[in-house]
Amino acid sequence: MLLHDRIAALHELGRWVESHPDVLEIAVLKSMKDNPWFTRQNIELSLCAIAEKYLEKDKLLEWTKTYDFEDLSALNIGVIAAGNIPLVGIHDLICVFVSGASAKVKLSAKDAHLIPAFIEQLIHIFPQAAAQLHIVDKITGVEAVIATGSDNTSRYFKSYFGHLPNIIRKNRNSVAILTGSETVDDMIGLAKDIFSYFGLGCRNVSMLHVPEGYDFTPLIEVFKSEYPLINDHPKYRNNYEYNLACSMLNNDQLIVSEPVLLYKRLSLLSRIATLHYWPYKDLNEVKNWLDSNRNSIQCVVGAAGARAVWHDMVEPGQAQQPALSDYADGVDTLAFINNLNQPV
Known part of the structure; x- marks a missing residue:
């Protein structure tokens, strides 16, 4: 699967989000029921930002043009998603998918419906994505880990995955x-x-x-x-x-x-x-x-x-509208993934 195919699939996924079909509405309702912090207003805010900032073809092309992608099809990356706000783990998932590597995703119990709906639709759009995107109960058989959590959970992540290349995020x-x-x-x-x-x-x-x-x-x-x-x-x-x-x-x-x-x-x-x-x-x-x-x-x-x-000031009202290149903690996730295939 070529990069332009993956970008085309993500662009179509964005239009699916914008159309808000019944299957997405069901995921929204389940999320609202299971997590009182996930109100409709906040879920819609996240969905709109993702569709506009992450899932438009021109922005995806601009984002990826500076990377020299290797063949990462044999690489498995564990993604441990947080659940503090709706779909907070989607950027890591997009990074892994765009790179051509495979993602083993451990969901947060606080956000257990929205990401699966995205993955299911992405596979529907592009069936080859089924080989790349897997939701798991436990992270095993991976060559690297991207984990987001608190200062407390980061210590456990380092204990379990410190022997692997990793991005482990703490409180910010x-x-x-x-x-x-x-x-x-x-x-x-x-x-x-x-x-x-x-x-x-x-x-x-x-x-x-x-x-x-x-x-x-x-x-x-x-x-x-x-x-x-x-x-x-x-x-x-x-x-x-x-x-x-x-x-x-x-x-x-x-x-x-x-x-x-x-x-x-x-x-x-x-x-x-x-x-x-x-x-x-x-x-x-x-x-x-x-x-x-x-x-x-x-x-x-x-x-x-x-x-x-400050060198990278954000305008008022734009803090929750990050671009694809606005990496959490300032660590370039896509470069991290791409460099995993480089000889040590």
Whole structure:
């Protein structure tokens, strides 16, 4: 199977996603039933981003043109998918499929229906893909592993698969830099970067760097207007109320608002329904902090006034719209796979 055949199959898969047939709707409904965090809105957000950013022929051709693909048909790669947001493992699957290698996919119990629907349709479009794509209960008989998880699960992955070539991903979070000159559209985009998928993705903004004396009132008003119903979600509301109760008992310094609690903490990792912020005197402080924490950061969001701080700034509203070349943790997955066939 040639590269252009695989790209054509992926392009057709994208049009299948856009048409949202009954078989995909069934997978959506099953996912909503099994995982309360997978709301229809969040699943649709993921489906639209995948169809637009990952499954268009021109973008696939542009992405792959810089790689000199070897014959990887005999190579088996284990893919351990996370389940924090819908279809979060699909990019790894696309990378393996495009390369010509075979994928043995271990699904997350939190996302057990959507990826199988994609694989089934891809095989329907291109029957030869059946030799490449396999869902398994246990990863065995592979020459390399791509695994996504938490800091805790990464230790187990390294214990099991450390003897193999691997990409093992840990916790990462995203941060935004505000200057006070953001437009309403910038703040609307930032709200999307914070609240999409209930903040559960590694590309969700979990911390804000703000100038000293920053007035949060306009931003909070945008949060309320853009996500007025998020606190109606039972699990999100439970987290909000629990965090608020704990903060009141501990006399924490925070800004109480809906739909999120804002804590003055210099920490990337914020709990569900919370957001951290930290004041700065000048942007050099922010740049130094980002440099020292780069291995824990997935992406940095900022409008025009903050662009000079970081080399690869993401515009507000685009954090959950990664391109094919926006590799998780900055590790080129396709190059990793392609180089597996190179002599040591």
